[in-house]
Amino acid sequence: MKNKRILVIGATGNIGREVVKYLFNYKNNHEVFAAVRNIDKASYEFEDYQQLKYVKFDFEDISTFDGALDNIDSVFLLRPPHISDVEKYFRPLISKIKEKKINQIVFLSVQGVESSKIIPHNKIEKMIVDSGIDYIFLRPSYFMQNLITTLHKDILEKQKIILPSGNAKFNWIDIENIAELAAILLDDFDNFKNQGIDITGYENLDFFEITNLINKTIGTNIIFESVNPLKFYRIKRKDGLNKGLILVMIFLHFLPRFQSEPKISKFYENTCGKLPTNLKEFLLRESDKFKK
Numbered sequence: 485m486k487n488k489r490i491l492v493i494g495a496t497g498n499i500g501r502e503v504v505k506y507l508f509n510y511k512n513n514h515e516v517f518a519a520v521r522n523i524d525k526a527s528y529e530f531e532d533y534q535q536l537k538y539v540k541f542d543f544e545d546i547s548t549f550d551g552a553l554d555n556i557d558s559v560f561l562l563r564p565p566h567i568s569d570v571e572k573y574f575r576p577l578i579s580k581i582k583e584k585k586i587n588q589i590v591f592l593s594v595q596g597v598e599s600s601k602i603i604p605h606n607k608i609e610k611m612i613v614d615s616g617i618d619y620i621f622l623r624p625s626y627f628m629q630n631l632i633t634t635l636h637k638d639i640l641e642k643q644k645i646i647l648p649s650g651n652a653k654f655n656w657i658d659i660e661n662i663a664e665l666a667a668i669l670l671d672d673f674d675n676f677k678n679q680g681i682d683i684t685g686y687e688n689l690d691f692f693e694i695t696n697l698i699n700k701t702i703g704t705n706i707i708f709e710s711v712n713p714l715k716f717y718r719i720k721r722k723d724g725l726n727k728g729l730i731l732v733m734i735f736l737h738f739l740p741r742f743q744s745e746p747k748i749s750k751f752y753e754n755t756c757g758k759l760p761t762n763l764k765e766f767l768l769r770e771s772d773k774f775k776k
């Protein structure tokens with residue numbers, strides 16, 4: 485594939501960090517630019533990736549868009565969880581991408597986005613389609629890594645997972661699989677362009693089942709407490725979480741109670757020629773994070 489100049493937005497986050505690594509480890513034939521708010525912090529985090537370049541980029545400072553997008557061929561785009569005003573931040577960014585004649589966007593969306601008009605990703609996808617820029621929407625299911633990020637504090641400090649999710653089933657996907665596929669899509673964009681691609685693991689498990697699996701695999705004693713949304717809100721406010729984030733968590737974990745089980749996609753296996761990570765493999769790989 486022809487060498488490209490690829491800009492990775494959200495490069496210091498869970499997904500972006502892995503996308504950068506896969507871009508270097510996959511074929512290492514592209515110039516990769518990390519679009520970051522703090523270049524010093526990012527270059528420290530990526531000190532092993534000497535070829536990585538950095539550009540200043542802040543969704544909340546439109547004046548950074550022009551420079552960050554200079555001479556770029558392809559953009560890996562995601563929505564940082566706290567950026568909810570899509571009109572304010574994404575519309576000018578997408579216009580600028582168009583103005584700069586960049587014609588490849590790989591956008592990290594979310595599985596089920598097509599049927600939910602409320603989630604911001606739905607609006608972002610529509611904006612990209614309307615712009616006429618070629619795109620790939622990568623739509624993952626529920627990250628396995630939520631267990632060691634958003635849910636981690638309760639697991640370690642309370643030996644509990646507390647969520648308003650009842651018996652709702654979630655499909656569990658490893659971020660490493662998402663990033664690996666994203667690197668392939670960025671590299672071989674023309675073969676996959678202008679479609680939405682689901683990426684999932686092969687296991688649909690509810691939180692009772694996942695806590696049992698963690699305990700069985702790692703020898704912990706974690707319990708799952710399913711609470712109603714109001715109680716969840718009160719607990720999380722007491723823990724000091726901001727209101728917006730609690731509402732997103734309620735949305736993500738309560739609504740699936742009224743939806744059918746997530747559909748399983750074979751796209752990762754068909755494209756990468758191997759099975760996605762299963763939960764047991766993930767738990768063993770990250771086992772030290774489940775113990776204090």
Ligand SMILES: NC(=O)c1ccc[n+]([C@@H]2O[C@H](COP(=O)([O-])OP(=O)(O)OC[C@H]3O[C@@H](n4cnc5c(N)ncnc54)[C@H](OP(=O)(O)O)[C@@H]3O)[C@@H](O)[C@H]2O)c1
Nearest residue numbers: 494495496497498499521542543544563564594625626627
């Ligand atoms: N969790 C799930 O199960 C799940 C499932 C499907 C889809 N998703 C989607 O995945 C996305 C989140 O990805 P993630 O977990 O990688 O996020 P993350 O770890 O929270 O990372 C967010 C990234 O965005 C950057 N960022 C934050 N504010 C910014 C700003 N104002 N300007 C520029 N950069 C900014 C952060 O940089 P700093 O280092 O400067 O903070 C960081 O690199 C969301 O859109 C979510 O809906 C999540």
